[in-house]
Amino acid sequence: MGNMRWLDLLIMLAYLAAMVSVGLRFSRKQTSTEEYFVAKRSIPSWAMGFSLVATLITSVTFVAYPGSAYGKNWSLLVPGFMVAGALLVCGLIVVPFYRHAVGMSAYEYFGRRFGLVARMYSSIAFSLIHFSKMGFVFYLLALTVNSMTGWSMDLIIVVVGIATIFYTVIGGMEAVIWADVIQGFVLWVGVLVALSFLLFLPPGGPSAPFQVAWEAHKFSLGSWSGSFSQQTIPVLLIYGFFFYLQKYTADQTMVQRYLVAKTDRAAIKGVALGALLCIPVWALFMLIGTCTWSFFKITGERLPGYITKADQVFPYFLTIHLPRGMAGFFMASLMGAAMSGLSSDLNALAVVAIEDFYRVLKGATTDRQRLSAGKLVVGCAGALCIVIALVLAHSNGSALSMWFSVSAIASGGLAGLFLLAFLTRRANRQGICVGIVATTVFTAWATATVGAKPLLNLGAWNFPWNDLMIGAVGHLVMLVFGYLGSLLFPAAPSPTAEVTLWRWLALRREKTPAGGVV
Numbered sequence: 001m002g003n004m005r006w007l008d009l010l011i012m013l014a015y016l017a018a019m020v021s022v023g024l025r026f027s028r029k030q031t032s033t034e035e036y037f038v039a040k041r042s043i044p045s046w047a048m049g050f051s052l053v054a055t056l057i058t059s060v061t062f063v064a065y066p067g068s069a070y071g072k073n074w075s076l077l078v079p080g081f082m083v084a085g086a087l088l089v090c091g092l093i094v095v096p097f098y099r100h101a102v103g104m105s106a107y108e109y110f111g112r113r114f115g116l117v118a119r120m121y122s123s124i125a126f127s128l129i130h131f132s133k134m135g136f137v138f139y140l141l142a143l144t145v146n147s148m149t150g151w152s153m154d155l156i157i158v159v160v161g162i163a164t165i166f167y168t169v170i171g172g173m174e175a176v177i178w179a180d181v182i183q184g185f186v187l188w189v190g191v192l193v194a195l196s197f198l199l200f201l202p203p204g205g206p207s208a209p210f211q212v213a214w215e216a217h218k219f220s221l222g223s224w225s226g227s228f229s230q231q232t233i234p235v236l237l238i239y240g241f242f243f244y245l246q247k248y249t250a251d252q253t254m255v256q257r258y259l260v261a262k263t264d265r266a267a268i269k270g271v272a273l274g275a276l277l278c279i280p281v282w283a284l285f286m287l288i289g290t291c292t293w294s295f296f297k298i299t300g301e302r303l304p305g306y307i308t309k310a311d312q313v314f315p316y317f318l319t320i321h322l323p324r325g326m327a328g329f330f331m332a333s334l335m336g337a338a339m340s341g342l343s344s345d346l347n348a349l350a351v352v353a354i355e356d357f358y359r360v361l362k363g364a365t366t367d368r369q370r371l372s373a374g375k376l377v378v379g380c381a382g383a384l385c386i387v388i389a390l391v392l393a394h395s396n397g398s399a400l401s402m403w404f405s406v407s408a409i410a411s412g413g414l415a416g417l418f419l420l421a422f423l424t425r426r427a428n429r430q431g432i433c434v435g436i437v438a439t440t441v442f443t444a445w446a447t448a449t450v451g452a453k454p455l456l457n458l459g460a461w462n463f464p465w466n467d468l469m470i471g472a473v474g475h476l477v478m479l480v481f482g483y484l485g486s487l488l489f490p491a492a493p494s495p496t497a498e499v500t501l502w503r504w505l506a507l508r509r510e511k512t513p514a515g516g517v518v
Contacts, residue, residue, distance in 0.1 A: 023179070024170065038259045043174070050180055051180040053281065062334040073217065079239050084279065086241060101499065106256075114432045116360065118432050130348065141334065154390055161383075164343070239468040252349075256351060292313055315331070342385075413439040416475035422501050427483060427486045435477070450470065
């Protein structure tokens with residue numbers, strides 16, 4: 001058992017059983033794809049908001065944010081500030097638009113607008129992003145338990161992965177959302193408990209950790225340098241804006257949340273609640289990492305030899321310094337967050353696989369066949385994520401930095417594709433093919449030539465900026481080349497050109513009574 005205490009272990013197992021029981025509670029209702037994927041569009045706005053928080057906050061937040069603040073400063077909080085900006089740009093329009101434009105998959109819209117190629121490309125890009133994310137979630141959960149117990153990370157990944165896949169297959173979207181609600185309340189309790197011990201245990205009282213951290217510039221958000229070759233504040237803001245723009249406009253896990261709400265207004269309220277709750281949660285986890293650094297600085301306590309990464313230090317502190325039961329409670333909360341987030345991602349991947357590939361390629365199918373195929377996709381996707389996590393477990397580097405880099409590269413220009421579809425009448429499927437080719441070529445070149453030790457060294461022709469800029473530039477490449485391609489290869493007028501913001505606003509005005517609201 002290493003230094004793992006039996007009471008903590010029992011609490012974690014009890015919490016794990018409770019999460020699984022939520023899935024079992026709703027398993028009998030999973031008799032149709034409408035229920036399994038969008039909970040029959042019956043979820044209240046406040047529950048949807050908590051679920052959105054869980055979608056954006058998983059073990060990446062629990063472990064990687066404190067690890068980043070412990071090892072460096074608060075610079076990687078900067079992208080999170082842009083979640084509010086992205087919400088203001090698209091919340092009031094994009095949310096109700098999607099509720100009326102698609103059935104279950106966000107990429108159905110791209111198919112209606114630009115045809116099969118755009119639909120397949122966007123579906124594949126989404127899948128790549130979330131496979132990488134789910135691998136990180138498995139990896140960080142295993143890293144935490146390893147820091148607590150010394151158990152093999154490979155064994156932890158396999159065991160927890162199998163349990164998570166089982167929970168996801170049986171639960172459906174409704175179980176995922178209500179598990180998220182439970183996790184949301186437990187999250188706040190766990191954060192406050194951990195902060196209390198970090199502030200009051202060191203000599204000197206609560207002010208001591210702040211003073212030591214302030215003197216060491218641990219609260220710094222980074223440099224305002226105009227250089228795009230480093231992770232400066234401008235680079236992080238640009239990355240954050242495009243990441244959350246893509247998240248709100250072209251990410252199936254978010255669009256799926258829009259669809260489960262009862263009304264348009266409820267969906268907008270839920271999205272706003274989820275977005276506004278995320279920023280203080282991220283800040284609190286950064287504060288936890290900073291206070292953990294201050295604790296070990298003030299006390300002079302030495303870390304054991306198996307703590308080799310900054311991401312492991314906070315879980316170690318919880319295990320050693322929290323009373324029996326408290327560490328187990330917090331780690332059970334982390335496990336619940338990881339399972340909720342993974343369930344959401346796996347369910348969304350199943351929607352994409354069934355709606356954008358299975359139905360399109362196979363043709364006529366029954367709802368029962370699609371439901372069975374969706375559950376099979378969940379199992380296969382979960383197994384692949386276990387493999388990704390095993391690879392990550394044997395890598396070096398900050399988990400949060402690695403996740404930001406992977407997500408920036410794998411975003412596939414989806415935000416640019418949405419802007420072309422939604423804002424321009426001129427864009428057409430020929431132009432989109434040009435944009436897809438240009439984005440693919442750019443991403444391949446930039447990924448291969450970025451960094452101090454690139455895979456392909458072209459000297460002066462290497463990508464000159466930080467790897468976080470690859471995703472942002474990719475969205476712009478898609479937007480510019482897709483539009484120029486549409487001008488060079490004009491297509492015959494098509495009714496799909498009217499599936500735009502302008503046509504949608506005109507239809508809303510026609511449906512709105514004089515002096516009234518929709």
